[in-house]
Amino acid sequence: MGIKGFVRRGEQSIQRIALVYLPxxxxxxxxxxPEHFQKRPGLGLRYLVAALKANGYxxxxxxCLFDSTRARGLAGELNAGRxxxxxxxxxxxxxxxxxxxxxxxxxxxxxxxxxxxxxxxSQLDQVFAAGADVAxxxxxxxxxxxxxxxxxxxxxxxxxxGIAFHDESGAQVATPPATIVPPDQIPMPDWSDFDPKSxxxxxxxxxxxYYVVMASRGCPFHCAYCVTxxxxxxxxxGRPVEQVLDEVEFLxxxxxxxxxxxxxxxxxxxxxxxxxxxxxxxxxxxxxxxGITLHPLTFGKxxxxxxxxxxxxxxxxxxxxxxxxxxxVLKTIGRSPDEPDALREAIPLANSxxxxxxxxxxxxxxxDTRETIQANVDFVASVRPTLVDFHPLDYLPGSVLVDSMPxxxxxxxxxxxxxxxxRGAFVQYYGRRGGAFRAAWFILRNNPVWLAYASxxxxxxxxxxxxxxxxxxxxxxxxxxxxxxxxx
Numbered sequence: 001m002g003i004k005g006f007v008r009r010g011e012q013s014i015q016r017i018a019l020v021y022l023p024x025x026x027x028x029x030x031x032x033x034p035e036h037f038q039k040r041p042g043l044g045l046r047y048l049v050a051a052l053k054a055n056g057y058x059x060x061x062x063x064c065l066f067d068s069t070r071a072r073g074l075a076g077e078l079n080a081g082r083x084x085x086x087x088x089x090x091x092x093x094x095x096x097x098x099x100x101x102x103x104x105x106x107x108x109x110x111x112x113x114x115x116x117x118x119x120x121x122s123q124l125d126q127v128f129a130a131g132a133d134v135a136x137x138x139x140x141x142x143x144x145x146x147x148x149x150x151x152x153x154x155x156x157x158x159x160x161x162g163i164a165f166h167d168e169s170g171a172q173v174a175t176p177p178a179t180i181v182p183p184d185q186i187p188m189p190d191w192s193d194f195d196p197k198s199x200x201x202x203x204x205x206x207x208x209x210y211y212v213v214m215a216s217r218g219c220p221f222h223c224a225y226c227v228t229x230x231x232x233x234x235x236x237x238g239r240p241v242e243q244v245l246d247e248v249e250f251l252x253x254x255x256x257x258x259x260x261x262x263x264x265x266x267x268x269x270x271x272x273x274x275x276x277x278x279x280x281x282x283x284x285x286x287x288x289x290x291g292i293t294l295h296p297l298t299f300g301k302x303x304x305x306x307x308x309x310x311x312x313x314x315x316x317x318x319x320x321x322x323x324x325x326x327x328x329v330l331k332t333i334g335r336s337p338d339e340p341d342a343l344r345e346a347i348p349l350a351n352s353x354x355x356x357x358x359x360x361x362x363x364x365x366x367x368d369t370r371e372t373i374q375a376n377v378d379f380v381a382s383v384r385p386t387l388v389d390f391h392p393l394d395y396l397p398g399s400v401l402v403d404s405m406p407x408x409x410x411x412x413x414x415x416x417x418x419x420x421x422x423r424g425a426f427v428q429y430y431g432r433r434g435g436a437f438r439a440a441w442f443i444l445r446n447n448p449v450w451l452a453y454a455s456x457x458x459x460x461x462x463x464x465x466x467x468x469x470x471x472x473x474x475x476x477x478x479x480x481x482x483x484x485x486x487x488x
Contacts, residue, residue: 001158001173003133004166006112006151013152017052018083019045020062022071025096037457039066039198043212043263044118045089046189048144053190055145061193071097075104085113085151087144088132090120092227092396095130102131115147119231122398124164124172135164137174138233139217141181183217183239188247191255200261201454203291204387204439205316205356205447207258211251215244215277219265221295223323224333224400225362225393228265236266238273245280252286260290267292271302278313291317291356296339296346303346307353316446318350319358325379329367332409334400340379347383356442357385363425364393364418366401368411377425381433386442388435390425392418 021042042063049059060081064071078086078101086105088098095116102114116127117136127135134157136143143162150157157165162178196209203210216239218232251257268274281288292315299306310318320343324330327337343359350357361376380388392415395402401410413421429435443450 001156002168003112003157004168004170005133008151008153014084014148015058016081016083017057017059017148018062018078018081018086019048019059020074020078020086020088020101021045021065022074022088022090022094022097022101023065023068024091024093025100026068028093028096037201040200040261041065041194041198041212042089043189043214045087046191047141047187048087049190050187051141051145052148054187055148057148059190061190063193066198071101075101079104079106079109082109083113085115085148086110087115087117087136089118090116090127090130091118092120092123092394095120095123095126098132099130105131113151119227121164122227122230124174126397128166128172133165137162137164138178138231139180140178141186143178177233180233180235180237183237184243186217186239186243188250191251194255196255196257199259199453201450201457202387202389203259203261203317204443204450205259205289205291206261206453207289207447207449208453209256210259210261211255211257212261212263213244213247213251214263215239215267216264216269220269221266222334222400224405225323225365225396227396227398230398236269238269241273241276241280244277245284245286248281248288249284249286252288257288260288262290262292264293266295266298268306269298271299271306274299274306274309278309281313287314289314289316291315291319293319293321294346296320296322296342297336300342304349307350307355311353311355315355317356317358319360320346322359323362324365324368324372325361325376326367326372329365329372332366344383347385351384351386354446356387356446358387358389359383359385360389360391361425362393363390363421364411364413364415366405366409366411368413370413370421373421373425377428377433380429384434384438386438388429390422392422 042065045061049061052059062074062077064074090098098116112133114132115134115136116130116132117140121127121135121137124135134147136147140162143160146155146160147163149155150160157163158173158175161176164172164174167173191211199206199208199210216237218236219229220236222229222234248260251260268277292310322339322343323333323335325340327340330337330339347357347359359380363373
């Protein structure tokens with residue numbers, strides 16, 4: 001079985017493959033954050049680069065997650081590259097950008113050769129509308145190699161697990177789910193192309209060179225607003241401690257890493273794993289600072305012991321996705337009503353031990369009112385994290401909120417109202433409730449080099465603003481120096 005539009009070029013095998021990360025679409029809320037502030041490198045495709053290279057394929061990775069300027073001209077680069085295959089990693093936020101790049105490609109040359117995977121693949125109609133010929137559904141560590149072999153003619157496309165495509169007749173075909181790679185067989189990601197000058201300024205303990213690692217895949221929690229757990233097939237799989245330590249050691253010894261952000265949805269669910277990990281860092285003498293994300297209920301009665309181990313091992317940032325302080329709202333989205341009480345203990349304890357603590361809240365969840373949102377701000381002010389992020393709810397296709405929850409159960413607050421409430425919450429916490437002072441104090445005491453990174457970013461932003469202003473002046477008609485009359 002073949003793919004609609006695909007024609008094999010003689011007996012030519014697949015030689016060159018391009019894998020692409022794109023930033024969020026320009027009209028997506030807060031799309032400016034990754035480009036200017038949260039310059040966090042993509043990780044998932046680097047596993048695929050490693051898998052493909054191990055099988056003898058030449059791969060070029062285009063990581064444009066924080067480079068919208070390059071993304072806008074990427075179609076030209078890909079056309080010039082004349083790749084045999086192009087694969088895009090897409091999310092709900094970036095699938096529109098994928099469509100824009102695809103529309104600029106030489107479709108005659110790339111017919112049948114465009115692959116899209118990542119979280120967006122849960123919505124096949126959206127993926128195919130963006131121009132994909134093949135959708136890779138779920139984890140692709142093994143699927144990608146099997147798919148390339150199918151393009152070479154070694155197997156039929158219908159024999160490749162974990163993909164969807166249209167056959168020669170135009171009928172949509174979906175193959176059985178992909179085989180899940182055992183945690184101990186996950187390859188070391190390929191960092192050969194990476195520019196270590198990037199970094200996440202929202203991670204105030206960050207030093208450069210800055211890298212990212214995943215010590216596990218999946219999430220054991222099924223929050224109603226999220227689709228991550230579906231992408232990971234509803235399962236959590238912790239990687240072997242020694243394998244994670246090997247990856248950290250490679251980044252420290254070979255790449256010169258000074259800070260690692262663990263991207264796990266929830267880091268170290270088991271206390272014995274955490275103990276072995278922290279002890280391994282000590283035994284290998286790995287001097288590295290790092291940041292993690294925890295669930296509010298993580299570690300429970302062992303929380304103090306866990307924090308002591310983490311602090312001694314080099315952890316400096318502890319993030320919690322709190323989402324709401326209202327027990328009723330939490331129950332509605334599949335969370336525990338006990339979480340606020342757990343955070344009342346965890347945040348002051350972590351603060352007292354010298355961690356930077358971070359809480360995130362979603363405004364506009366089912367049951368949210370102006371009163372519950374203000375209660376979130378009051379709760380944050382009472383526990384006093386180092387940083388807090390307030391952002392409006394994004395209705396993700398495939399989430400329980402979109403697929404199963406009645407529209408009548410949603411918050412009645414409009415997007416404009418939620419944006420205003422987020423801005424007001426930032427002003428309250430950072431301006432009137434001491435948040436800015438706490439963040440500044442942590443930076444000055446623990447990581448003053450962050451100020452240099454932020455200063456360079458500010459200079460870059462001023463330069464960007466100057467260039468944009470100059471381009472508008474050049475585009476303005478000569479004459480009075482005033483804006484053109486709209487009536488002309």
